[in-house]
Amino acid sequence: MFGHHLALGVPMPICVLILEEREPIQSSSTVQFTSESSAPSTFSAEIEYVDSSGLVTVQEQGPGSYTIQSSGGAGTDRIRFRSHSLGQNIRVTY
Numbered sequence: 001m002f003g004h005h006l007a008l009g010v011p012m013p014i015c016v017l018i019l020e021e022r023e024p025i026q027s028s029s030t031v032q033f034t035s036e037s038s039a040p041s042t043f044s045a046e047i048e049y050v051d052s053s054g055l056v057t058v059q060e061q062g063p064g065s066y067t068i069q070s071s072g073g074a075g076t077d078r079i080r081f082r083s084h085s086l087g088q089n090i091r092v093t094y
Helices: none
Strands: 027-035 043-051 054-062 064-070 078-083 090-093
Touching (some): 027 054, 043 064
Antiparallel strands (some): 027 064, 043 078
């Protein structure tokens, strides 16, 4: 509970915040990444996603897939790639 008063002694409203502990929500999602280039080759995939404990970063080799298992959180998930040869067009399916 937090209470604040002005310098003149006039009381400000008191804000009460009640948090209820709940079971974490478990979810999973599989991300697939494949090359659609005319000269496909291997590539690296860096996957970042938000979990209840914070930001998780995973390194994978493509083409391939990765199953994200998360218990929730607020933020932005992302994936980025680096080709091991020439530039490529990567298709991401989730």
